[in-house]
Amino acid sequence: MDWWRPTGRAIRWSPVVSATCLAMVTLVVVRLRGDRLDQLAQIIITTTIVIGAVSGLHDPGRDVVHPLPVSTLRRLGQRLAMLIPAVVLAVSTVRLVAGLMFASVAPAPGGVALAALGAVGVAATVALTRRVGTRANDLVVFGLLAWVVGGISLGQAETPTWVNMTWSRWPVLMVVAATLIAVVAATRGAEA
Numbered sequence: 001m002d003w004w005r006p007t008g009r010a011i012r013w014s015p016v017v018s019a020t021c022l023a024m025v026t027l028v029v030v031r032l033r034g035d036r037l038d039q040l041a042q043i044i045i046t047t048t049i050v051i052g053a054v055s056g057l058h059d060p061g062r063d064v065v066h067p068l069p070v071s072t073l074r075r076l077g078q079r080l081a082m083l084i085p086a087v088v089l090a091v092s093t094v095r096l097v098a099g100l101m102f103a104s105v106a107p108a109p110g111g112v113a114l115a116a117l118g119a120v121g122v123a124a125t126v127a128l129t130r131r132v133g134t135r136a137n138d139l140v141v142f143g144l145l146a147w148v149v150g151g152i153s154l155g156q157a158e159t160p161t162w163v164n165m166t167w168s169r170w171p172v173l174m175v176v177a178a179t180l181i182a183v184v185a186a187t188r189g190a191e192a
Contacts, residue, residue, distance in 0.1 A: 007078045011056045015141075016083070019052035020090040024097065031101050040152065042098075042108035046091055047148045050114050051141055053087040054121030058137040059129075073186040076126060087118065109168055116171035117144065119178035127185040 023045040030037055057079060091114065098105050109117075121144050128136035151165045167174050 003078050004082075007075075008082055010059060011079055011082060012058050013056060013086075015052035015055035016049060016086060016090060017052075019048040020094065023049060023090075023094045027094070027098055027101055037098055037102045037105050039106040039108070042106055043148070043152065045094060045098075046108050046114055047117060047144075049090050049094065050087060050118045051121065051144045051148070053083045053090075054118055054125065054144060055137065055141045056083050057122065057125045059134060071186070072126075073183065076122070076182070076186055080122070087114075110171070112171040112175065113168040116167040116174035116178070117148075119175045119182070120144070120167060123178035123181040123185070126182045 026041065026045055027037070030041060057076075059075075059079075088111075091111075095108065121140055124140040124143065125137045128140065132139060147167075155165065
């Protein structure tokens, strides 16, 4: 467990913490306005937390750690071992608070759907890091935000769900495919 402290220091915690705080503030604002917590708000709140966690994969020390005899897959696994429980705790807390604050809460994306979105972010980060460098994670986070916002916009235009929210429509398929891509990319030399 000697990897715990250095890995925790290397992770960007501010995006996931900020997204969680923003979600809580959003719940308070919606409650104070007397509005209903609809599905759109639930999608935005929960996906923002997941995307914040994907942003935590940014590894500014990649060039320093790269020559060490630690595999990319192991370093990725260590970072995910810290980020995943934090995301589960954050999303669960936000859902609990929402349930306490509102009499009726619209359905939010399920845990598997959120895992699918996160898994796609992880796979894209791992696959793109060798080509783009440490900025790959920033590009992936931007891409995930665009994917969610584009999906919401297309949903408002009443396009079929399979077009606009593939991570929510086929979450198990997305998790399996993204996990395979991440493992292959990490074992084939792509940096994570």
